Structures are given as C-alpha cells and as structure tokens.
Amino acid sequence: MIDNSEDLRKWRLPRGRHGLPRELVERSQRERLLAAVVRVTVANGYESTTVGDILGEAGVGRESFYELFDDKLDCTLAAHKILLDNLEEQVREAYTGSDAWPERMRKGLEATLSWFAADPDIARFTLVELSTVGPAFRSIFQTEYARFTQLLNDGIGNDGPSPELTGAAELAVGATLACIYEEVVLDRAAELPRLLPDLTYDLLVPFVGEEVAREEQRRAAG
C-alpha cells in the first residue's frame, strides 16, 4: 500500500521523458503512474485516455502497470482516493482545535478552498472527471460525501450547535461541493479563496442563524 503522506499535488511531470528531475525518476513506478493518470486525464478527458497514454506520461512499461492496477479505472480511482485522503487530512487539521465552533468551521472551509485553488488540474480531476467514469461514480460519490459529512459532524463536539435542520451538515458539504465544482468547471479554481466570506455565511446559517453567521462572515473578510 502506498504511504498517505505522499503528496500528488506537488508533482509536476514534464511533457517528455527527458529532463525529469532526479527526485522524480527515483519515485516508485506506482507513484509515477498515479501522477500521470491525473495529468493525462485532465488533458484528454477520462473517456479518451488510454492506458498507453498513462504509460507514456509516466515512463513506465505496460507489464508493470498491470502488476499494480487492474485497468485504467482502478488506477484513476487509486489516485482519486489518495488525493481526497490528503484533502481530508488538511481539512481535519484546520477544523480541529480549541477555537469556537463557527471559527473552526470557517478555517475548515478556508483549508478546503485553498486545497482546490492550489492546483486547478487536481481540482478538475477530483471533481469533474470523476463523474465520467461510469457506474463506479455513484458509489465513489456516496463514499466521499459521507466521509466529509462525518468529519463535519464529528467536529461539532460539545460546544457546537445542535441545528434545527437535521441535514445541516449535508447542506454544508453540498454547498462547498457545488460551489467548488462550478468554479472548477468555469476554470476559476484559483480564485476560490475569494469566495470564503460569502460561503462561510451560507454554510453557517442553517446551524447558527443569521446573526452569528454574519459575524463569522465579517471575520472571514477581514
């Protein structure tokens, strides 16, 4: 199994096989393939991507590929999972702490927006391309949505609100997802952090009402 601490988002594969930084060459084949599938999928679209494209980008042989992955889908979903594990880790770190709950919520959102803004290709891969993989999409979507809803609910703790609306956490994850999805589709991922104040407000209202949400929105803007 791959170590979760690795960070796909830092990888920038050059176009050809020449001039690869030494460090990159020394990475395991699996890691190179995972980075390659992200780049190639974003460039070509999932459907048009072939295993050959991934091999070419990664500089890895076909035999090695099939030792590591069943097929293109398997490789794609493996990269997807590592990326979302990394996102969850970042959000958890920002969301956990001794601050008041609305503030932790704002920090978690800030971490989420920064994560997607940091690399528009990764953002496109994890959100837009995933929906085109066919029937597997539904189960992956369900799993990932549940994990972030769970993270949010776990972090409410004793000092957090008990919202009147049962599905407040689902609404918050849904708002974040819908907002980021839209910006990514419109090639505006890099500008996501600008949406923090308004999104903070929209996310908090169902939990804490308008007054507290407005206060936190002001903090996010300042």
Added chain:
Amino acid sequence: MQKHRSSESATSVLRPTTPPDIGPQTQRQRIVDAIVESCAEKTYAATTITDIVARARISRTTFYKQFDDKRACFDAAVDYCLEELRRVAAEAHSPSDSPAEASRKAATAVVVALTERPGFAQLLTGDAIAVDPKAIERYRKATIPALEALWSNNGGAPDTHTDPRLAFGQVQVLILNQIATGKADRLPELLPEIVYLAVSPFAGHEEAINQSRFVKEFELSGAAER
C-alpha cells in the same frame, strides 16, 4: 451496483405500451423514455444506441431519423425532464399562496414527482453533469427565475439572503447522494432540507425553518405514503 437500478415505479411509468404502429411524435417520446431508463440503470457512459433502440422497440433507422446521435437524444431527454418538472411545480401552487408557501408547495411537488420517476432524478443529477459539466446552468435557468418570480414585486429582483444558485447546487447534491446511496424511492426524506433551500435564499433562515418544519409535520408522512 444492483441497488442503483431504477425502481419498479420508473419502469411502470416509463415503459412504452403503445402498439407498434405509431407516429413519429410518439416514436420520439419512446426514444426519450428509453434513454432516461437506460441511463438510470447503467449511466449515460455505458448506454449505447443499441440499448436505446432495444428498449424503445424501434429500429436504428428510426432512431437516426429523430436524433443525430446519443448526445442529441440525451439533450432532448434533459429538456423533457425539466419541462415535466416545471409543469408539476407550476401546478402545485395557487395565486393565493404566500411566496413562502408557494415555494414550499412547488419544491414538495417536484420531489414527489422525482420519487415517482426516479429515472428523471438520476438523469438530472448524475448523468447530465457527466455529459456536460455546464448542464447545471440549464437547470438554473429552468428553476431560479421561477422561484424568483414568486418573490418579486413589480417585476423587480427580490432581496436575497443567501445565494439561490448555491441553494440549487445543494439540492442537486442532496438528491444525487440519495440516489447514489440506493434510496431513490426515499427522496421525500430530503423534503425538510429541500424546502429550506427553496425558501432561505429569498426569505432568510427563520422563514425557511418555518416552512421546513411545516413540511416535516404535515406533508412528509403524506408524501411517503403516496
């Protein structure tokens, strides 16, 4: 992925029952029904023209007389679903309703309609995004102005508390998740949240909670029995 198959109710509503001797308009509708059904069962990506013509019980030639390709057929299906939902929403409320009541009734009617025809819900929340990431803009054009119109005085834009575009995206995510979890037949469970989202952009949190509470207490059991 068995659990994601469209439920019995979708089949009974959408299964063509017309005799083989049919006109072009009915043929077109049968093809649209067939692609909705097939996408619900195995997603757009996995649906082939062969699947569509087999389900519609028509020939390939007939298919290509009506549509250039799978994508054109799919777009027609999206338009059909949106038009059906628009009609359902418009019929659900009357001029004497307050804007908040009208929004609640329209949202409730749409959710009930999607429960009866889960193929619509799957097509609109799952596949349409995969086929065209910008499809969401089409939905918004079909829904947000209609909701806004309920609140606007003298044709002016209504006040907004939260972003209605975002609320729309949230509804879509909620429905998509319910379907992905294999609970397409239990969409009415989402009514308190969906009604909240239909009202809150225009009337704020308190009124949205009121309408949400109302639907929870008075309409949810009725909708679930239907």
